[in-house]
Amino acid sequence: MHFLTAKNICYSYGAGQFSVKNINFSLMQGETLAMIGPNGAGKSTLMRILSGLLKGYAGEVSILGNDVKKMDGMAMARLVSYIAQSSEQAFNFTVEEIVAMGRRPYITPGGGLKPGDIEAVKSAIESIGIYEKRSAKYSALSGGEKRMVLIARAIAQDTPAVFMDEPMTFLDIQHQSMLMEAITGMNRSGKSVLLISHGINLASEYASRVAIMKDGSIMATGTAKECINPENIRLIYGFDNFDIADNPRTGRPNIFMAPENKEETKNGMAI
C-alpha cells in the first residue's frame, strides 16, 4: 500500500531553472527507499517538498490519500519526521531535551510532557543504546552519537514515516553501520523510511528500493540490482573508473573505485 504518492512535481527556486521536474514517485508503507545521485541533482529539494517543508511546487503530493498542500503542519508532524543534513545546534541542549522535542506534535504550546510522553522519550533513547548519555550535552557527543540522538528524536515523534537527508555525512564506518541498523529497526517496526545517501553501497545493502536522481529528475527506480549497474552509474556520475560486483554475503551490487592507471608505486598506492 502506498504511504506517499507524488505526481508531476516541478519546483524552481527562480531564474527559470527547475530544481526538480516531472517527478512521479511513490513510497510504500514499511519500505526503505534510498535516493542516490550526484550533488545538485535535486534530492534535498524533493525531500523537503515531500516532507511538506517546501511549498509553492506544481503537482501533487499525497500522504495516505491526503493532499500535503492542504494539510496543516501539526497533522504533517504526526505523519512524517524529518532529519536534516546538518546536525549542529546553536545551543547546548541535553540528549533528553532534544529527544523530548520530538513529542511536540502531541502537546499544546504551553503544556508540558505527560507521563506517556516521558515514557516515549525514555524508550526512544533506550532503543538506540545511548540511555546512559541521556543527560550529556549534545556538543559533548561524537558525530555518530549526534546522528543517533536525532534518530531517537524521530522515534519519539512516533510517525509512520521518517525522512532523512544524508544521515551518513561525516560518520565513520562503525557509526554508519549502527545508523543503518537503527534505520532497519524502524523499518521492522513498520515505518516507511526515505533517505538520501551518497553511500551507494549502503543504499544497496539496506534499502528495499533505490531511486536515482539526476538534473532534477528521477532516472530510475527499482531494487538495488535493477538500478545499480554500470550504465546508470556512468550516466548519472559521468565517470568510468569504477567496477560493480555483488557482495558475496548479500548478493547486492557494490561499487568499487578502480583508478585508470593501476601502476603500483613503491608504497603500494595506485597512481
Place this chain on the structure above:
Amino acid sequence: MTKKAVLYSSALFILLAACFAGALCLGSAPIAPVDVFRAMTNGGDGQTIGIINQIRLPRALFAALVGGMLALSGALLQALLKNPLVDPFITGISSGAAFGAACAIMAGASGLLAPSMAGAALAMFIVYRISLSAGVLNLIRLLLAGVMMGSFFSSLIMLLNALFSKDLIKVVFWLMGDLSNINPGLLLYSAIALFAAIGVAMYFANDLNILTTGEDEARSMGVKVEMIKAVYFSIAGILTAISVALSGVIGFVGLIVPHVVRAVVGPDMRLMIPCSFLAGAIFLLASDTLARTAFLPSEIPVGVITGLMGVPVFIYFMMKGRTQ
C-alpha cells in the same frame, strides 16, 4: 525542569530582594533597614518617608523593570537568531529610539518618551519589512538589516548634532543610559507590558527551543515557524523600545545577562525567560545602586557601571566555557 525552575527562581528572588534592600538603604544619606521598612509603611519621619517612597523606591522599581526588560529581550533575540552574541540593540531599534529622542531634544521638546517610541517603532517596522521575503522572515537578513539601520540612525543623529549642536550633551547623556528621569506614572504601564510579554513568551517557549535547532526541523515537528519568529521579534522589539524610551541606551545588560544565565541554567527557554528577567533586574538594580553611591556626591551614568561590571563577568564566563 520544574524542580530546577523553582530552585533557580527562588535563589534569584532572594537575591533580587537583597538588591532592593540595598538600593533602598544606600544613597547620599544611608538609611537603616528598620527605618526603610518603617518609611514604606508610612511610619517614621517625613523626610525619610519622602526619600524612600518618592525617590529610592520608584527608582529601584524602575531599574529592576528596565533591567528585566533588556535581559529578557536579549534572551529572546539570542534564541531567535541562534546567536549568543546578539544584544537587543543589534536590531537597530535602540538607534531608532535614540534618533527620535535626538530630534525631540534638538526641537526643544520636554518629553522624550513619545518621540523615542516613535523612532523605535519606525526602526522596527523598517527592519521587519526588509527581512521579510515572500512571507518568510529571514533571520540572517534581520540581523544585517538591524546592524545597517543602527548605523543609519546613528549617522542621522550625528548629522543632527553637526547641524544643531547646541544640545549635543543632552543627547550624549541620554545615549549613555540614565535612570534618574523617573516617570512613576509609566511604571505601571511598563510593568503590565513586561508581564504580558513574559506570559506570551513563556507560552511559546518550547516552540522557541525547537526553533533554535533549525527551521526545517521545527516545521517538521509542527511548530508554526513564521508565527513564532514574528511573535518573538515583536516582543523583543517592544521591550527594547520601551526600555530605551524610558532610560536611554543602557548597554551590556541584554548581552551579558542572558549569556551568564544560559551558562548556569542551560538553554531551555522555559527556564531562561524567568531567570533572565530576574537576573536582569538584579544586575541593573545593583549597577544603579553602585552608580548612585560609588562616587558620592557625584552620580555616574549607569551604562558606565554595567560596562565595567559586565565585561569582566562576561570574560570570566567565556574563559570558563573554554576550559570546559
